Amino acid sequence: MVNLGPRVAGTPTAEQASQYLIDEYRKAGYQTQVQTFTYSKFRDEGSTITVDGTPLEGQALNGTIAGKATTPLVAVPNVGRPADFANLPVNGRIAIVQRGEIPFTQKAENAAKAGAVGLIIVNTEGGTLRGTLTGKPTIPVVALSRDQGNPLRDRAQAMPTTVSLVVNAEERTITGRNVIAYLDGVTQPTVLIGGHFDSVAGSPGANDNASGTAVTLDLARRMAKTPLARQAWFVAFDGEEDGLKGSRAFVEAAQPQFLSGLKAMLNFDMVGVNQQLQIGGSSSLTAIAQPKASIPKSVVNGSSDHAAFAAKNVPVLFFYRGSDANYHTPNDKTVDPKLLNETSQTAMDIVQQILKVD
Ligand code: BES
Ligand code: ZN
Numbered sequence: 001m002v003n004l005g006p007r008v009a010g011t012p013t014a015e016q017a018s019q020y021l022i023d024e025y026r027k028a029g030y031q032t033q034v035q036t037f038t039y040s041k042f043r044d045e046g047s048t049i050t051v052d053g054t055p056l057e058g059q060a061l062n063g064t065i066a067g068k069a070t071t072p073l074v075a076v077p078n079v080g081r082p083a084d085f086a087n088l089p090v091n092g093r094i095a096i097v098q099r100g101e102i103p104f105t106q107k108a109e110n111a112a113k114a115g116a117v118g119l120i121i122v123n124t125e126g127g128t129l130r131g132t133l134t135g136k137p138t139i140p141v142v143a144l145s146r147d148q149g150n151p152l153r154d155r156a157q158a159m160p161t162t163v164s165l166v167v168n169a170e171e172r173t174i175t176g177r178n179v180i181a182y183l184d185g186v187t188q189p190t191v192l193i194g195g196h197f198d199s200v201a202g203s204p205g206a207n208d209n210a211s212g213t214a215v216t217l218d219l220a221r222r223m224a225k226t227p228l229a230r231q232a233w234f235v236a237f238d239g240e241e242d243g244l245k246g247s248r249a250f251v252e253a254a255q256p257q258f259l260s261g262l263k264a265m266l267n268f269d270m271v272g273v274n275q276q277l278q279i280g281g282s283s284s285l286t287a288i289a290q291p292k293a294s295i296p297k298s299v300v301n302g303s304s305d306h307a308a309f310a311a312k313n314v315p316v317l318f319f320y321r322g323s324d325a326n327y328h329t330p331n332d333k334t335v336d337p338k339l340l341n342e343t344s345q346t347a348m349d350i351v352q353q354i355l356k357v358d
Pocket of ligand 1: 208209240241242243244269270303304320321322323
């Protein structure tokens with residue numbers, strides 16, 4: 001699955017991955033169902049700011065409108081409060097402000113009110129600024145790194161500086177696909193076992209999260225030979241990296257009785273590197289997991305698909321192995337099969353215990 005490359009939700013590769021999972025679950029004796037769902041996703045297709053023929057690397061803010069303009073650049077002092085724009089010739093021009101203190105959306109709205117046709121926001125920290133606009137401002141908004149942005153603002157303050165701003169970005173509706181597997185006739189599981197199979201753009205997602213996808217499939221194969229399989233559903237979630245879209249779609253589509261019938265949802269995310277297995281989640285369940293792993297406090301609400309179930313009052317367990325230097329990078333290429341096997345074995349023991357205690 002890692003050999004497919006990045007499995008970004010809504011792409012043909014993610015669809016291929018879902019087909020692979022369907023085939024594997026069927027071979028293991030399960031029925032499968034694909035649950036599709038749609039959501040809108042922003043994409044930056046390349047945004048630039050050109051000064052004197054030299055392009056700078058702009059980062060379109062998430063949610064910005066597309067647009068193009070070539071105008072003198074106006075250096076606005078501070079962070080772009082309404083007063084910062086007063087008495088400046090911003091009308092019809094591109095403005096540049098600093099990051100911080102007020103939301104990106106307010107800077108954009110203030111700039112638009114002053115008549116600006118585009119806004120550049122300069123990072124105040126090192127590295128790339130990847131910001132998100134909450135509303136839909138009427139002008140294109142781009143971020144620049146501190147190293148590129150500060151000299152540009154200083155120059156615009158010192159002398160007339162014309163810039164060309166190009167923002168190529170769009171909002172697309174994408175279709176995600178959860179792959180659901182269960183034995184014929186099993187309509188009400190007591191445990192739901194899952195992990196996301198999508199990855200972020202540019203990362204093959206071996207640890208995040210082919211590892212959890214593989215452990216989920218492995219548990220399905222192990223359980224297929226036991227009576228436990230009639231108490232379980234297995235789900236490979238899509239769209240996790242876009243904000244838990246797949247798990248949220250699943251819990252929204254589920255009947256309330258289905259969710260209240262679950263004794264546990266087990267989520268596996270990043271279980272293929274680091275020796276120490278960690279298991280977070282609902283205290284009633286971490287008590288069972290206690291002897292087998294390190295139990296960190298309060299991880300129920302963040303970061304991965306178990307959170308969608310916890311929000312619906314389903315008891316959850318979240319299996320992971322801590323931080324990974326290759327997280328969300330092109331280097332997330334390998335995992336240790338021994339660790340996957342260990343995770344699966346531990347989870348098998350825990351499932352047995354959960355289903356034993358009533
Ligand atoms: N796999 C990560 C979450 C994670 C991080 C698990 C570290 C275990 C250890 C997940 O895919 C992710 O990146 N989540 C996002 C939030 C999500 C709602 C987009 C995150 O943690 O920032
Ligand atoms: Zn993940």
